[in-house]
Amino acid sequence: MISLSDYPILSRKHRNLVGISSSVPIEVLYAADKTVIDLNNIFITSPKNQEILKNSSDFAPATVCSWTRGVLASAILLKIPQCVVVTQGDCAHTIPMLDVLSANGVRTVAFEYPIDNDFDKLKNEINSFARIYGVNISEVEYFKEKFDEIRRVLKKIDELSYRDLKVGGFENHLYLISASDLNSDPDTFLNSASAFLKQASSRNAFEISLRIGHVGIPPIFSDYYDFISSLGSEIVFNETQRQFSLIGGIGMSVYEAYHNYTYPYFFEKRLNDIKEAIKERRLDCIIHYVQSFCFHQIEDRMLRSGLGDFPVLTLEGDYPAPLNENDKLKIESFVSYVEKKKHGKNVKHIAGCRLNKALVGIDLGSRSVKIACVENGCRKFQIYETMDFILKYLSGPDKAEAAGRFEKDLREDLGIKSVTIDYFSTGYGRYRAKIFSALPFSEIECHAVEAAEATGLKDFTLLDVGGQDIKTIEVFDGAIKGFSMNDKCAAGSGRYIENMARILKVDMDEISRYYENPEPLSITCATFGETEVIGKLIAGVDIKKIIAGINYTVYARVEPMLERHRSKSNTLVVTSGITNNKAFIKLLEANSGFSRVLVPENAQYSGAFGACLKGVSG
Numbered sequence: 001m002i003s004l005s006d007y008p009i010l011s012r013k014h015r016n017l018v019g020i021s022s023s024v025p026i027e028v029l030y031a032a033d034k035t036v037i038d039l040n041n042i043f044i045t046s047p048k049n050q051e052i053l054k055n056s057s058d059f060a061p062a063t064v065c066s067w068t069r070g071v072l073a074s075a076i077l078l079k080i081p082q083c084v085v086v087t088q089g090d091c092a093h094t095i096p097m098l099d100v101l102s103a104n105g106v107r108t109v110a111f112e113y114p115i116d117n118d119f120d121k122l123k124n125e126i127n128s129f130a131r132i133y134g135v136n137i138s139e140v141e142y143f144k145e146k147f148d149e150i151r152r153v154l155k156k157i158d159e160l161s162y163r164d165l166k167v168g169g170f171e172n173h174l175y176l177i178s179a180s181d182l183n184s185d186p187d188t189f190l191n192s193a194s195a196f197l198k199q200a201s202s203r204n205a206f207e208i209s210l211r212i213g214h215v216g217i218p219p220i221f222s223d224y225y226d227f228i229s230s231l232g233s234e235i236v237f238n239e240t241q242r243q244f245s246l247i248g249g250i251g252m253s254v255y256e257a258y259h260n261y262t263y264p265y266f267f268e269k270r271l272n273d274i275k276e277a278i279k280e281r282r283l284d285c286i287i288h289y290v291q292s293f294c295f296h297q298i299e300d301r302m303l304r305s306g307l308g309d310f311p312v313l314t315l316e317g318d319y320p321a322p323l324n325e326n327d328k329l330k331i332e333s334f335v336s337y338v339e340k341k342k343h344g345k346n347v348k349h350i351a352g353c354r355l356n357k358a359l360v361g362i363d364l365g366s367r368s369v370k371i372a373c374v375e376n377g378c379r380k381f382q383i384y385e386t387m388d389f390i391l392k393y394l395s396g397p398d399k400a401e402a403a404g405r406f407e408k409d410l411r412e413d414l415g416i417k418s419v420t421i422d423y424f425s426t427g428y429g430r431y432r433a434k435i436f437s438a439l440p441f442s443e444i445e446c447h448a449v450e451a452a453e454a455t456g457l458k459d460f461t462l463l464d465v466g467g468q469d470i471k472t473i474e475v476f477d478g479a480i481k482g483f484s485m486n487d488k489c490a491a492g493s494g495r496y497i498e499n500m501a502r503i504l505k506v507d508m509d510e511i512s513r514y515y516e517n518p519e520p521l522s523i524t525c526a527t528f529g530e531t532e533v534i535g536k537l538i539a540g541v542d543i544k545k546i547i548a549g550i551n552y553t554v555y556a557r558v559e560p561m562l563e564r565h566r567s568k569s570n571t572l573v574v575t576s577g578i579t580n581n582k583a584f585i586k587l588l589e590a591n592s593g594f595s596r597v598l599v600p601e602n603a604q605y606s607g608a609f610g611a612c613l614k615g616v617s618g
């Protein structure tokens with residue numbers, strides 16, 4: 001388990017250690033000769049953060065956000081003697097957090113930012129905070145001036161991000177977030193930030209495609225910034241990290257600086273700061289990071305309506321871990337969509353593809369692998385179960401042999417005659433298809449491009465219900481105008497229907513028969529839905545009504561997503577395996593309000609054919 005010996009600087013200063021739950025006027029604590037440690041930074045940078053979370057169940061249930069559990073457990077397990085907890089202006093969990101810390105022997109001090117941003121109330125709060133620590137305000141102001149020297153360096157690092165493009169999004173994040181406690185050692189932090197500034201100033205400017213803003217609390221993903229950089233774009237604005245660094249309050253008194261700080265107050269103050277950043281930093285789009293189980297999620301609607309048409313992607317994280325495939329797909333599709341708006345095309349071009357070749361698209365989904373081939377104007381296809389495909393072609397040690405075997409089988413199964421085959425991939429496992437030298441494309445683009453090709457339409461809403469996700473896409477004038485994906489769980493997706501069919505011991509043909517008179521079901525979770533369905537069976541409900549209820553439940557899950565992207569032409573195109581479920585299509589026709597509901601031919605292979613089209617067109 002974690003201990004202070006993992007943190008040599010802290011163990012030396014253990015006696016004077018004060019943990020903070022969020023940014024507070026650290027000048028007061030340093031003036032009182034304390035060593036400040038931001039518990040969020042300790043938790044997220046610990047190589048044992050998974051272990052910390054596992055051990056947090058003694059202090060908070062798993063339905064509380066990971067940051068709260070991580071902060072609580074870090075403070076208690078590290079035996080931090082005292083903590084300052086921000087009980088107003090930070091987090092809805094902090095009042096019970098005070099109780100839990102006290103019950104575990106941690107001395108606590110509450111700090112409150114006045115939600116209405118009233119200057120006098122804040123001044124009183126800072127004065128009483130200083131009194132608790134036995135320091136006067138001129139001592140506090142001395143440290144404010146001293147730390148402004150560090151903040152001036154950080155401001156220059158921030159400017160190197162958005163003005164000069166010499167500092168990457170992660171570096172910007174790291175230096176600004178570290179200012180919340182000055183890495184527990186202000187002098188050493190000043191030296192390291194100054195050395196970094198000198199080194200970064202001498203770099204050449206990066207060439208980037210998009211200037212992205214990160215809004216919301218810092219992301220919990222470990223590879224978030226690297227993934228965005230790998231797409232050729234960069235985060236040039238880290239909203240809350242910049243606020244935590246207090247670089248906006250350089251030269252101000254301690255009262256003015258924390259009054260100017262936006263994070264603890266009404267959302268409007270944050271929104272104005274974000275709008276200024278959009279202009280000053282010439283942002284192309286924003287990623288709004290929200291944490292699972294966090295009340296800040298409510299602010300997403302306010303952000304979107306406050307920014308009007310400005311492109312915003314909402315990304316939700318839960319545990320400290322790398323981005324999952326679903327998250328990557330969302331980011332990739334969003335970046336690609338904004339790139340098209342900005343540059344008129346994607347920056348990532350593909351090598352030209354001669355049409356005397358066969359084109360093969362591989363849609364590597366969570367439940368099935370759909371393969372489409374276009375050769376001499378003919379379309380052919382085949383399907384595998386994902387596990388069979390992985391075991392047959394993707395799990396052996398000799399990748400070249402597996403790729404050769406795959407091509408041989410493909411030629412035989414689909415009768416491919418062309419000497420050369422160009423491979424393209426999409427779906428959840430599109431990067432695994434690299435062993436066939438397949439060029440990957442996002443599912444959003446592949447489904448949209450194929451739906452437009454198959455229907456000849458330029459203005460429609462697209463619905464794709466996959467094995468474990470649901471996507472709705474609005475296409476306007478032939479281009480993607482917006483899209484939504486369900487949360488990361490498989491609720492309401494193909495897996496839910498398959499699981500329910502297994503419980504009922506019926507096949508998919510039977511499922512696709514019933515839609516009238518549905519039994520009300522409340523759970524779309526692919527796992528917990530079982531309990532509800534078994535309960536209905538035990539209660540003697542007619543199985544046809546239960547099946548209709550299952551189909552209706554999926555419909556009810558997609559309905560608000562469709563509404564969000566209703567096309568001007570009021571036409572809905574449905575792709576993917578769900579199109580085999582006639583009952584579901586009937587429900588869409590009867591209830592969705594679309595004047596036309598179209599299912600293209602071979603709609604299950606839309607993604608795979610779309611990958612071929614993307615490959616040809618770039």
Ligand code: SF4
Pocket residue numbers: 065066067068090091092093217291293294295296
């Ligand atoms: S993510 Fe939200 S709920 Fe969790 S600690 Fe932060 S503010 Fe609180």
